[in-house]
Amino acid sequence: MATDKIVSIADLQAAASKILPSSTREFFNSGATDQVTVHENSAAYRKYRILPRVLKDVSNVNTTIPLFGRDIAFPLCVSPAGLQGMAHPDGELATSRACAKYGINMGVSSYANHSVEQITTAGNEVAPIHHVMQLYSMKDREKEKRIIRRAEAAGCKAIFLTADSPVLGVRYNEVRKTFQPPAGLAYPMMEKTSEQIQQQSHDDGFKSFNDDSHSWAREIPWLRSLTKMEIWIKGILTPEDVETAIEYGCDGVIISNHGGRQLDETPATLDVLPACAKVARGRIRIHIDGGIRSGNDIFKALALGAECCWVGRPMLWGLAVS
Ligand SMILES: Cc1cc2nc3c(=O)[nH]c(=O)nc-3n(C[C@H](O)[C@H](O)[C@H](O)COP(=O)(O)O)c2cc1C
Numbered sequence: 001m002a003t004d005k006i007v008s009i010a011d012l013q014a015a016a017s018k019i020l021p022s023s024t025r026e027f028f029n030s031g032a033t034d035q036v037t038v039h040e041n042s043a044a045y046r047k048y049r050i051l052p053r054v055l056k057d058v059s060n061v062n063t064t065i066p067l068f069g070r071d072i073a074f075p076l077c078v079s080p081a082g083l084q085g086m087a088h089p090d091g092e093l094a095t096s097r098a099c100a101k102y103g104i105n106m107g108v109s110s111y112a113n114h115s116v117e118q119i120t121t122a123g124n125e126v127a128p129i130h131h132v133m134q135l136y137s138m139k140d141r142e143k144e145k146r147i148i149r150r151a152e153a154a155g156c157k158a159i160f161l162t163a164d165s166p167v168l169g170v171r172y173n174e175v176r177k178t179f180q181p182p183a184g185l186a187y188p189m190m191e192k193t194s195e196q197i198q199q200q201s202h203d204d205g206f207k208s209f210n211d212d213s214h215s216w217a218r219e220i221p222w223l224r225s226l227t228k229m230e231i232w233i234k235g236i237l238t239p240e241d242v243e244t245a246i247e248y249g250c251d252g253v254i255i256s257n258h259g260g261r262q263l264d265e266t267p268a269t270l271d272v273l274p275a276c277a278k279v280a281r282g283r284i285r286i287h288i289d290g291g292i293r294s295g296n297d298i299f300k301a302l303a304l305g306a307e308c309c310w311v312g313r314p315m316l317w318g319l320a321v322s
């Protein structure tokens with residue numbers, strides 16, 4: 001499809017899906033087991049209709065919102081997603097430049113194929129942009145500390161602790177295709193070269209780093225003792241966990257099910273948003289991701305209690321066609 005004919009995220013997905021090799025396409029597009037949650041994340045937005053009031057002056061609308069100490073252009077940011085080098089050689093550098101160009105913020109995955117220093121520099125060369133550093137709870141706490149220190153020194157404003165991944169989701173397509181990151185891609189934040197990555201299966205790689213004994217009491221005070229960056233929890237789906245995040249003094253939560261890639265048959269994030277926003281009562285920031293594919297979707301999420309939306313796959317599809 002000619003890029004000037006791409007007018008929607010569905011078009012972008014179709015165009016990217018034609019270009020990408022099948023194992024990359026499936027790694028990006030699919031989710032865990034039967035992908036019930038992948039589909040419901042987007043379907044949930046179709047359950048709501050928009051009732052407009054008319055004869056309102058819209059000649060001068062302001063879509064900005066404050067986030068991490070400055071205004072972003074509109075209530076959308078780019079979720080942390082690993083392995084962007086599979087979509088485009090510039091990977092996260094290109095994402096950072098695009099976010100800067102459009103005045104929004106970016107999450108940097110611990111499994112980025114470029115370093116946080118390179119990524120923050122790339123965006124800031126275009127325009128001022130804020131980044132957040134995504135973290136998993138790691139077995140090697142010294143390595144985790146080094147990631148935090150590097151992120152802080154590179155100017156990141158927050159840690160997004162991903163809380164929904166004690167183990168990597170069971171993704172049938174990754175098993176069927178024996179998914180392996182392509183040779184040549186490294187994880188500089190995890191201090192892993194391409195050669196080291198190739199020596200392990202994708203799943204074993206994740207297991208070898210990830211600490212499945214994680215807990216609120218272990219992670220949050222420890223992170224707080226190490227950094228002045230804001231601490232957000234990514235992957236919350238219940239009002240009870242919003243309340244716990246408040247008790248632990250977290251700055252924000254991302255209502256997220258990891259785009260349906262972790263535990264399948266968790267509810268669509270939009271469906272749990274109102275109850276989560278209700279308990280927050282302005283005591284903690286509430287953002288959302290999962291299945292957001294249009295301005296209408298952003299409008300609905302904001303109407304149901306989110307302050308800002310984040311997107312994962314649309315950015316990967318954009319990288320693939322650029
Ligand atoms: C290919 C891919 C890689 C991802 N990698 C990470 C990651 O490293 N860390 C993380 O917290 N979430 C990761 N995510 C989840 C995203 O941050 C986000 O929660 C999800 O993509 C949002 O759903 P959407 O893709 O429907 O917009 C990844 C998602 C995709 C599609």
Ligand SMILES: CCCCCCC(=O)C(=O)O
Nearest residue numbers: 082111202203205206261
């Ligand atoms: C060993 C690499 C794991 C990358 C994990 C990225 C991720 O969170 C995902 O959803 O995939």
